[in-house]
Amino acid sequence: MNETMTGADMVVRALQDQGVEHIFGYPGGAVLPIYDALFHQEKVRHVLVRHEQGAVHSAEGYARSSGKVGCVLVTSGPGATNAVTGLTDALMDSVPLVCITGQVPTHLIGSDAFQECDTVGITRHCTKHNYLVKRIEDLPRVLHEAFYVATHGRPGPVVVDIPKDIQFASGTYERPRDNQHKTYRPRVKGDLESIRAAVKLMGEAKRPVFYTGGGVVNSGPEASILLRELVRLTGFPITSTLMGLGAYPASDKQFLGMLGMHGTYEANLAMNECDVMICVGARFDDRITGRLDAFAPHSRKIHIDIDPSSINKNVKVDVPIIGDCAHVLEDMVRLWRSSAPPLDTAALTEWWTSIEGWRGRNCLAYRNSKDIIKPQYALQRLEALTRGRDVYFTTEVGQHQMWAAQFLKFEEPNHWMTSGGLGTMGYGLPAAIGVQMAHPKALVIDVAGEASILMNMQEMSTAMQYRLPVKIFILNNQYMGMVRQWQELLHGGRYSESYSEALPDFVKLAEAYGGVGIRCDRPEELDAKIEEMISVDRPVIFDCRVDPAENCFPMIPSGKAHNEMLLGDAEADVDIGAVIDEAGKMLV
Amino acid sequence: MKSHYSDAPQAQPVARHTLAVLVDNEPGVLARISGMFSGRGYNIESLTVSETEHEQHRSRITIVTSGTAGVIEQIKAQLERLVPVHRVDDLTTHGEALERELALVKVVGRGDHRVEALRLAQAFGARTVDATLNSFIFEYTGTIDEVERFIKVMAEAGLVEVARTGIAALIRGSEGL
Ligand SMILES: Cc1ncc(C[n+]2csc(CCOP(=O)(O)OP(=O)(O)O)c2C)c(N)n1
Numbered sequence: 052m053n054e055t056m057t058g059a060d061m062v063v064r065a066l067q068d069q070g071v072e073h074i075f076g077y078p079g080g081a082v083l084p085i086y087d088a089l090f091h092q093e094k095v096r097h098v099l100v101r102h103e104q105g106a107v108h109s110a111e112g113y114a115r116s117s118g119k120v121g122c123v124l125v126t127s128g129p130g131a132t133n134a135v136t137g138l139t140d141a142l143m144d145s146v147p148l149v150c151i152t153g154q155v156p157t158h159l160i161g162s163d164a165f166q167e168c169d170t171v172g173i174t175r176h177c178t179k180h181n182y183l184v185k186r187i188e189d190l191p192r193v194l195h196e197a198f199y200v201a202t203h204g205r206p207g208p209v210v211v212d213i214p215k216d217i218q219f220a221s222g223t224y225e226r227p228r229d230n231q232h233k234t235y236r237p238r239v240k241g242d243l244e245s246i247r248a249a250v251k252l253m254g255e256a257k258r259p260v261f262y263t264g265g266g267v268v269n270s271g272p273e274a275s276i277l278l279r280e281l282v283r284l285t286g287f288p289i290t291s292t293l294m295g296l297g298a299y300p301a302s303d304k305q306f307l308g309m310l311g312m313h314g315t316y317e318a319n320l321a322m323n324e325c326d327v328m329i330c331v332g333a334r335f336d337d338r339i340t341g342r343l344d345a346f347a348p349h350s351r352k353i354h355i356d357i358d359p360s361s362i363n364k365n366v367k368v369d370v371p372i373i374g375d376c377a378h379v380l381e382d383m384v385r386l387w388r389s390s391a392p393p394l395d396t397a398a399l400t401e402w403w404t405s406i407e408g409w410r411g412r413n414c415l416a417y418r419n420s421k422d423i424i425k426p427q428y429a430l431q432r433l434e435a436l437t438r439g440r441d442v443y444f445t446t447e448v449g450q451h452q453m454w455a456a457q458f459l460k461f462e463e464p465n466h467w468m469t470s471g472g473l474g475t476m477g478y479g480l481p482a483a484i485g486v487q488m489a490h491p492k493a494l495v496i497d498v499a500g501e502a503s504i505l506m507n508m509q510e511m512s513t514a515m516q517y518r519l520p521v522k523i524f525i526l527n528n529q530y531m532g533m534v535r536q537w538q539e540l541l542h543g544g545r546y547s548e549s550y551s552e553a554l555p556d557f558v559k560l561a562e563a564y565g566g567v568g569i570r571c572d573r574p575e576e577l578d579a580k581i582e583e584m585i586s587v588d589r590p591v592i593f594d595c596r597v598d599p600a601e602n603c604f605p606m607i608p609s610g611k612a613h614n615e616m617l618l619g620d621a622e623a624d625v626d627i628g629a630v631i632d633e634a635g636k637m638l639v
Numbered sequence: 640m641k642s643h644y645s646d647a648p649q650a651q652p653v654a655r656h657t658l659a660v661l662v663d664n665e666p667g668v669l670a671r672i673s674g675m676f677s678g679r680g681y682n683i684e685s686l687t688v689s690e691t692e693h694e695q696h697r698s699r700i701t702i703v704t705s706g707t708a709g710v711i712e713q714i715k716a717q718l719e720r721l722v723p724v725h726r727v728d729d730l731t732t733h734g735e736a737l738e739r740e741l742a743l744v745k746v747v748g749r750g751d752h753r754v755e756a757l758r759l760a761q762a763f764g765a766r767t768v769d770a771t772l773n774s775f776i777f778e779y780t781g782t783i784d785e786v787e788r789f790i791k792v793m794a795e796a797g798l799v800e801v802a803r804t805g806i807a808a809l810i811r812g813s814e815g816l
């Protein structure tokens with residue numbers, strides 16, 4: 052049905068028609084008409100953040116934990132530029148977002164008007180696609196198209212920049228019947244011949260491994276179910292990237308843990324030694340492959356990805372399959388069942404024996420202490436005390452993030468939100484707010500570092516305002532620990548600017564915001580205080596004072612291959628400064 | 640160099656490719672394409688763009704680029720994932736593409752010099768599109784190499800200014816894209 056309305060009303064109506072329930076934003080001159088339109092309705096609930104970067108990360112947390120599109124509304128100029136980090140983060144991690152930005156009136160565009168910036172120019176490289184809407188006639192189509200583009204193919208952020216005069220202008224709104232883009236049609240079904248070739252290769256494998264990533268999570272819950280089915284049918288081992296954790300249950304014995312720079316010994320060695328690699332929705336990132344010339348040297352590789360540009364980008368593969376994970380996995384499961392390949396069980400048994408040997412190395416072991424809380428111990432306790440609950444974790448970026456990935460156990464997809472591709476400090480708290488908004492009853496915990504948390508600390512106010520009882524669990528090691536670890540490794544232990552000087556009193560800070568502060572510096576008090584944190588129905592900042600000197604292992608240092616990883620020695624302290632050569636110090 | 644980042648790849652043979660890119664003619668589409676090339680560090684040797692299907696607002700962009708086989712494959716994939724791009728055709732894989740470029744060349748001179756310039760241009764089959772008592776503008780169409788050669792010769796004959804269109808290209812034969 053056609054209706055006449057203003058551009059601002061069209062924005063709100065399009066959001067409603069897309070089923071949007073929450074939008075994260077911050078007002079300003081160039082979006083006031085849209086804020087006015089929001090005022091007159093109740094279907095779309097606006098969440099007022101305290102910084103536009105926070106709005107985008109919140110929308111990311113919301114999207115990743117719910118499978119819906121995350122929505123953002125910000126003003127022109129500084130509103131838009133503040134959103135850029137979040138948009139880049141969403142692009143790198145393929146999170147579907149629609150971000151509406153206000154713009155100065157069309158006749159002032161290009162005149163350096165107050166709070167004007169070239170939003171489409173600035174965000175061209177950090178969005179999947181963006182639009183500047185200069186005619187009211189285009190607005191309804193563009194709004195709906197934005198949702199289509201954000202969610203189809205490889206998901207990503209889309210910006211719709213709307214000048215203020217267009218928001219005031221009146222036009223005809225019509226909801227498109229079949230919402231799509233006039234030409235953009237990403238392929239979802241994989242080529243059946245290639246899938247057949249993949250199944251054949253898998254059937255002949257002697258040392259196979261599944262290497263899965265965020266694409267499985269992005270593809271939707273169905274993909275995880277199919278992945279589990281295929282992995283169980285084949286009996287092959289499986290490892291996951293940081294972004295893919297939860298797609299396959301961590302507790303399952305076929306799961307080798309995370310791979311990559313801080314991945315497990317067994318996962319990285321399995322990758323190194325495999326003869327058939329089945330990559331599902333992952334992209335051979337440099338944190339995963341280590342040295343490319345030594346990456347899985349004896350393997351033939353199958354790569355399932357919805358984005359053709361991911362194929363052969365970093366690593367040449369033998370069987371590329373372009374398509375959506377769920378669609379391709381479905382075909383694979385069916386073909387595997389119908390072809391019932393006679394497996395080389397002797398070789399596979401031997402393979403598992405090797406893997407069990409590596410697993411027996413117990414690479415995540417650390418030397419615990421009675422006097423000081425080890426960060427790993429804190430996370431183990433956090434994991435144990437939240438097990439079985441409806442719990443979601445987000446993280447900031449640093450050592451704590453890697454420890455969280457190693458020690459928390461994810462059984463289901465969409466329960467783990469972390470900034471992988473961009474590695475954005477300050478992601479975790481706003482993301483947790485987005486998660487809590489989508490799952491009001493769940494327990495939402497941001498595993499944080501004392502440095503990262505200060506980057507978007509202001510979002511505590513948002514949590515208070517909307518009574519979102521997020522828990523900020525700070526592993527406070529008084530250092531930018533990850534930076535310190537690299538300085539130890541590469542720069543002779545000269546800790547240039549990596550000490551967290553002049554930290555706030557986090558307990559008082561929590562109280563200043565109206566939340567609850569808890570401090571813990573004794574291992575024996577940890578359990579009771581974690582229980583207390585969980586039981587509080589308000590935002591909590593938990594200042595967990597941990598060993599400032601702990602390093603994150605295992606680690607594949609610069610210049611090394613998967614089979615040259617450094618193991619944290621539970622018995623002796625490792626002198627990590629001694630293991631890297633001059634050339635390796637050139638690059639991080 | 641040993642590093643967690645991969646080493647720079649060994650030098651591999653680089654080839655020139657001509658790509659025909661069919662796009663929606665919408666604002667910013669050219670910026671998206673040229674930005675993709677600069678952002679990812681690819682070369683553009685020549686780029687031409689014009690609306691070719693007015694009704695459907697489609698433009699054809701012809702890009703001449705060079706790179707290793709892997710880079711060319713990436714360029715095509717990266718172009719294809721841009722939302723307003725419909726299709727990308729590598730004309731070079733269809734065999735030798737038919738390529739033409741137009742150049743306008745202004746030469747200045749008097750007397751014998753001027754006559755010599757005209758004679759040379761005629762020998763190349765260039766058209767004279769402007770003339771004054773002391774100058775000519777020649778229009779010359781040919782492959783990149785032919786245009787280069789023409790310009791080189793004209794440089795000896797009083798060349799003062801050149802404007803080139805960049806490449807327009809089609810695959811040979813009855814087949815259309
Ligand atoms: C916005 C941003 N700036 C800088 C960095 C580089 N960086 C990576 S980890 C890190 C230190 C993080 O310290 P903290 O939050 O205390 O975590 P820890 O490593 O101590 O667990 C820094 C500065 C980054 N990832 N993001």
Ligand SMILES: [Mg+2]
Nearest residue numbers: 500501530532
């Ligand atoms: Mg720290």
